[in-house]
Amino acid sequence: MKRQLTTLSTMNINDKRSIILIIAGLLILACYGGHGLSPTGQNATDSSGISGTVKFIGNWPDSTFQVIVVASKSYPRNITDKDSLYDFISNELILENIILSDTIPMNVDQYNYTLNLKPGVYEWILIAWFPDIPEYFKGAKELGAYYSNSDSIPESVYVPPGEFVENIDIIADFKNIHRELPFFKK
């Protein structure tokens, strides 16, 4: 015996209303809510960090691989056993004492950055320049760092919980690209 199948035409009016309500409800639910990631990355409730402007002086060298903002919890005041800035960054990165920004677009004169950081003190906010491979691993240099005055040691920045510290502006000087840092072997 053939079974009587339910179709829309055989449904009663209450069931049809239910179907329409379900479709409308699902669509509303589907479209409800935000868009997830935001351009600044600052909409997370627990986010904190720093922001500012990097001003570049001089021409970008052709051998540039990337330039990034680096926030380090420590500034080496004594001679370290590290060969180079790359060694220092990679080692501190492994120990989670350093946070790197995205790559800064090439050949810009100025760049506004935002860096999400865990609350705490950051002793060295610097701009690091990396040359093309194979020089990448030994040729990294500091283009500039955050100084509040003419001190030779960078200014420390305290990042309070849930807050963004603004105006951490840095001058990055390509003319000083070969400046040696005294605490590294190279």
Add this chain to the structure above:
Amino acid sequence: MKTLTRTYQIVCLFAGIFLFKSTLFAQTKGAIEGWIIEENTGNPLYGANIMAKGTLLGNSSDTGGYFNIQNLPTGPHLLQITMIGYEKQSVPVSIRPDATAQVTVHLAPTVLKQPTLVVTATKRKQHIEDAPTTVDVIQSEYILKRNPATLDEVLVNTPGLGIIEGQIELRGSTGFNYAAGSRVLLMIDGHPMINGDTGGINWDAIPVEEVDHVEIVKGAGSALYGGNAMSGMVNIITRTPRITPQLRYRLHWGFYDEPAYGNWLWTDRFLTRQISENNIDLQHALTYEGVDVSYSQQIRDVGILATLGRKTSRGYHENGDYTLWNAFLKTVIHFTPQKKWILMGNLAFNDHGEFIQWESQSAPMTVPDSEYGNRIDYRKGGLMSTFKHAINHRFAYTVKSNWYRTDWKNNFPGMPDYAVTDKIGSEIQVDLLKGNHGFTLGTEGIYTITDARIFGQESSWDAAIYAEDQIKFSPLWTLTAGARLDVHRIPDVSFDWQISPRAGLVFRPQSGTSVRMSMGRGFRAPSLAEVFSEVYVSGMRVVPNLELKKAEKAISAEIGINQMFQTTSHEQLYGLQPKFIVDVALFANWYDNMIDVGKNSNLHAYQFMDMGRAEIYGLESKIKASLWDGLFIINSGWTWLDHRDLDGWGLLDKDKLNPGEPLPYRSNHRVTAGGEIVLNRLSFGLDYRYASVHKKVIIFPNDQRVPMHVVDARIQYNFGKLNLSIDCKNLRNYHYTLRQRLLEPIRHYVITLRGNI
């Protein structure tokens, strides 16, 4: 090796004794033929599975609904007829010597399309309720309705399953590991499809149009499948060539919407922007399109299925374009009804841009200047041969061989790489039925060789033997127990062996209820990429780890229940006519020597390393429901995970160890929900996927992280032999990442026309 040889001899002797006994005592035989008919329409049903219970003999119905089974022992038999979308039928028949019995079976449609026969859990056909571990089945109808470019786009709707960079994560098994070393074994018709070098998966080599169904088995499967199956298996079962000629086609065209934030617009090539500015340039707009054509026919005893497809996309981000060609050929030669040879081949050429990481979160769809124009030209192809022979109703054997080649090269400035890798495998499997025992025995060997700048010239060997027994104590209780011995060797680097036992128990107290329990051990040997990779990627330096000699291990345990509720009266529950299938599982996985990416502070670099122990506990619940006699269908699942490392991940500096933290790149909650309303020829569907925020990541720990909330919507109209659908994927235009600094697809629309001649 001496032990191995002896074990192998015992297995062969064991198989030989059964072969001899079966031949000796099964002299009187008969046959049965019949027709499978659709109960409501009276039309013949094509593709129904017919098995003689308690034997290894069976067949499937042709386009006329006809089937036959030969070489059946005389006496009473119970025929079991199953077909997805229809209620299972059991028909008693009597076989007489040298006679052919006849039977006609009417199958009634069911609105809850509960899958019936599966093959992956125990390497042979069994009812899904008899599987000792959780098995999810995705049917071709479900896949094709969602119009995916590659199969992984649909699999992510499976409860407890996620995919990051092509790697399958089953119940938290894998995080983001640079597509190296899959803990879930992907197969096509039982042939492994894991890359020989990286141990990863290429989804573009899978012919979506030819998928009949996908079986997803959760929990350690190494007892039958060896390495890579330590957390589960995904087996893609392809279609069987049709008896009557059929030409099928699929045409699709789609475009990407703009991102939710205006300052993320990185080009004027978004079609919606071009439309609003009345400046349409379809040639350069961010669109994608594709065509797939397949042909199937049976000529005498040879069935052929061939597919050719081409897909192109301009992507939604920089370096996001691709051109993909793929082809698939399946030939089935029936020597006799119980002896057949299946030969398959697939090819895929994919020339695509490579997006390693975004320029910044304020420009997440562009790459750093130094990575602009990065491309990979990837070619892969394989040959798979399967010879099946059921010698009699109690003894069958299968011989499988396969060869899978991956060949890629990139043009990255300063570090062009290439890799050509061949993986050659062979397997012999024997199935024996004796009393209430069902034995599966086998042996397998795999040789992998790679020539690559990134890995060097390396090779590896794998060999294994396995045995499993399924004992039916009574109609209520089924016990499965077995083990596999694997040896793995990388010349001049490592030699390792593993024993992977497994036991499972299924209790079926009443029709519609199934309780399962299982416990097993799995392992995975490190892939060549994990040992030898030496690469610099976007600021990260990865170095080889020749000390990575031991396989990672896992013990999995699970207890679950599957229950069907069904009402028969139309008036029940105010006319809602509800029908439900509910499945709940508790599971635990204990890992040891877990291999993942870590930071080596001595080398100032990352490398794949032994991270020590980890544990994952969880609960998974699924519900499939139908209201108003199938007019409204709901599929939903929720997986909760509690995961942690026990030895402190990611640091070699012992002072910094911090055990007890969550495992990286895993979500604690994962929800899938899908609903479909079918109004005669018109249908409307929604799929929703949620995954909670990764509590821990290895790189960029301060990057913003958000949960995944993705909604896909579709509307379809069926014209008969033609089907038109319009899909909106990521309806909310929700922006998220699965692996860091790579934005997942933004909202896009696709129109698909599918038909057959």
